[in-house]
Amino acid sequence: MIGSPLGPLLRRHRGAGSAQATIDDLGTPLTGVTFVVVDLETTGGSAQTDAITEIGAVKVRGGEVVGEFGTLVDPGRAIPPFISVLTGITSTMVATAPRIEAVLPHFLEFARGAVLVAHNAPFDVGFLKAACAAAGTGWPPAAVVDTAVLARRLLTRDEVPNCKLGTLAPFFSASTTPTHRALDDARATVDVLHGLLERLGPLGVTSLEELTGLTRQVDPERRRKRHLAEHVPHGPGVYVFRGPGDEPLYVGTSTDLRSRVRSYFTAGEQRSRMTEMVGLAQRVESLPCAHDLEAAVRELRLISQHKPRYNRRSRFPERVLWVRLTDEPFPRLSVVRRVVPGTGTFLGPFADRRAADAAVAAVHDAVPLRQCGGRLVPSPTHPGCALAGMGRCGAPCTGAQSREEYAATAEVFATAVSADPGRLCAPLLARVDRLAGLGRFEDAAVLRDRVAVLVRALRRRQRLALLAEVPELTLARPDGAGGWALSVIRRGRLVAAGVAVRGTPVRTHLQLLKATAETVTAPAGELAASVEETELVLRWMEKPGTRLVEVTGTLACRVPGTGGLRGFLERVDAGRSARDPFGERDGGGPTRARPDRVRGAGGRGRRAALASPV
Structure with missing residues (x-):
């Protein structure tokens, strides 16, 4: 539903009406959840000063023990001694x-992808997190269920005097008696968990989200607003919380x-700003979309248009910066906020001034462009500047460098932006190696990071140029149900989106989409959308399974591009997580503390862009 004409069309493309929602649609069904019940024995009660002496864990799924x-x-x-006695x-x-x-790597592999369960979970999870931190291992994100808290929610004092494991195990007829040994206690906790889960059915709690919500207090005001989600449909799309x-x-x-x-009205949502936002919300507007790309694009456009106060991570196009090589007899670099075609060569965008300045510094380290401001008029009587005396400027102000000679210097930057960064980056990389060889690691690291910023900006600019030069591009991806998710792109802008359901002709749907697609007004060779939108299109295009259906014009990578610098960027990323940023690594990167959101190189042929554009 990009553009107003597409609403009725997409409703036809999505196929026959909606189906009755099942209880499983309301969240992750408990029947399919894998739980790892864990128990620890330790030398004391403080995760900061004491240590683990035993780990026991049981993996269960669907009521059965699987490991x-x-x-x-x-x-x-x-x-x-008192711990030994206990x-x-x-x-x-x-x-x-x-x-x-x-032990940790083996336990983390055993628990990978599962929901952690423990009796008095803060104790066990606290020790595991402290051990991971001490070992330099990232703690994986995982939902945690505390059977002690869950028991306090579900049982009354008439049933049990307290919620200790030794009390709950016989109450639920556990097959294993807790003995203060890790594996025995974990086995007993499994039976307690199953006993508690049986009590959740009559309460209508059948999903993982509702289960974890029971272990946290829910603001009554938030719970009372659950009715705002009643009219929201299933499927991909955008939602908008609206205020008074x-x-x-x-x-x-x-x-x-x-x-x-629905998740915003449960205890699973713990962000304070979201709690405040839900308190102000009066209604929720839902905007169904054909597929995930259309949803992401619509979200981006709405955030840019309305700038909602609670979208802290909003991406506002007007905030990005560009490095411009000015269009004048003796061009220089400047940092600007807008790209004005025909006024020079532009590199970017950059998220902030610091990144833009780092790229400018790297360029000045590589080529002797002038750094003085204003229009330059050569004069033999001009004294020159300190940079000229240091050999970092050709001193065109004194007439020592002709306009043609200076143009050749400036062309190194322009060529790097358009296609070939070799002459710009090669001297910088050689200098990084030279500084590292001399043992000047701090100086080498500073220059290395500047070069990395520059290379990433060059790669980003060349990737954007791929779609800026294509008048029209049609893409298709399997929708997972035997049909095809379709997107029509013009000058990097998503102008139409739809779904050809299984058994219907794709070409017919494409013609309907194109007939009602948005018309772009961007001039040839320029993007018709924000940089962020075009990059969303690029990522969707690069996903495995995407098919290029039709293309008007030429879709091709500029050669040689930045593909030859991919290895350098990989070494930079690896070096930042190593103690010696210039040392050899004999393994993979560090374990991530949290997974990538969405929500994760150089090609040398005309069609390399679709597989891996630079």
């Missing part, structure tokens, strides 16, 4: 056990609008 994990752990210190674990028992650094004056408060996107909007 167990248990091991003693050498805490690297003596176990206090757990039965002595210093002698753990003397030959592995250290926590060796019907003003947009927050704009978001989802592949399942109903499930996402």
Whole structure:
């Protein structure tokens, strides 16, 4: 529904009406969730000063045990006698056990992708997080269910006097008695978990989101507003929370609008600004879309148009910066906010002034462009400047460099932006290696980071140029149901989107889309959309399975492009996570603390752009 003419058309393309929603549509069904129930034994009660002595874990899915994990752990210190009396674990028992650094990777692999369950979860999870931090290992994002808190929500004092594991295990007829040994306690907690889950059915709690919400308090005012999500449909699209004056408060996107909007009225949403936003919201507007690309584009345009107060991560096109090589007899670099065709060569965009200045500094390190301001009039009587004396400027102000000679210097930058960064970047990379070889690692790191900013900007600019030069491009992706998600792109702008359902002719749908698509007014060779929108299109185009259906004009990478510098950027990223940024790495990158949102190089042929544009 990009552009007003597409509403009725897309309703036809999405196929016959909507189906009755099932209970599983309301969230992640508990029947398909994998739980890893974990229990720890430690040398004491503080995650900062004490250590783990034993880990026990049981993996369950659909009420069945599918795996167990248990091991003693050498805490690297003596176990206090009172702990040995409580757990039965002595210093002698753990003397030959592995250290926590060796155990953690195996446990994290065992628990990968599962929901963690523990009795008094802050204790166990706190020790695991502290161990990961000490080992330099990222703690993976995972939902956590605390059976102690869940029991307090579901059981009364008439049923159990307290919610200790030793009390709950016999109440739920656990097959294993808690013994203060990790694996035994984890097995007992599994039976307690299953007993508690049986009590959730009559309460209508059937999804993981509702289960985790029970372990946190929900603001009553937020819960009372759940009715705002009643009319929201399933499927991809954009949602807009509107305030008392019907003003947009927050704009978001989802592949399942109903499930996402409902989550704002549960305890699963803990962000303070979202709590404040929901308190102000009076209604939720839903804008169904044909597929995820249309939803992402509409979200971007709405944020840019309305600038909602609660979209802190909003991307406003007017805030980006560009580096411009001016169009004058002796051009120079300047940082500007707008691209005006015909006024010079533009590199960017840059997110902030710091990045733009780093790129400018890198260019000045590579080629002797003048850094003085204003219009330059050569004069033999001009004394020159300090940069000329240092050999970092050809001194055109004194007449020492002719207009033609200076133009050849400026052409190095222009050529790098359009196609070939070799002459611009080669001397910079050589200097980085030279500084590192001399042991001047700090100086080398500063220059390296400047060059990385410059190379990324060059790559970004050349990627954008791919679509800026294409009058019309038609893309198709499988929709997962036997049909095709269709997108029509003009000068980098999404002008039409639809879905050809299974069994219907794709070409017919494309002709209908094109007939009602938005008309762009951008001049030839210029983008008709914001940089952010064009990059969304590029990422959708690069996804595996995307088909190029039709193209008007030429879709091609500029050669050689920045493909030859991909290895340099990979080394920079690896070096930042290593102690020695110039050292060799014998393994992969560090474990990520959180996954990539969406919501993650150089080609040398005319069609290389579709597979991996630079």
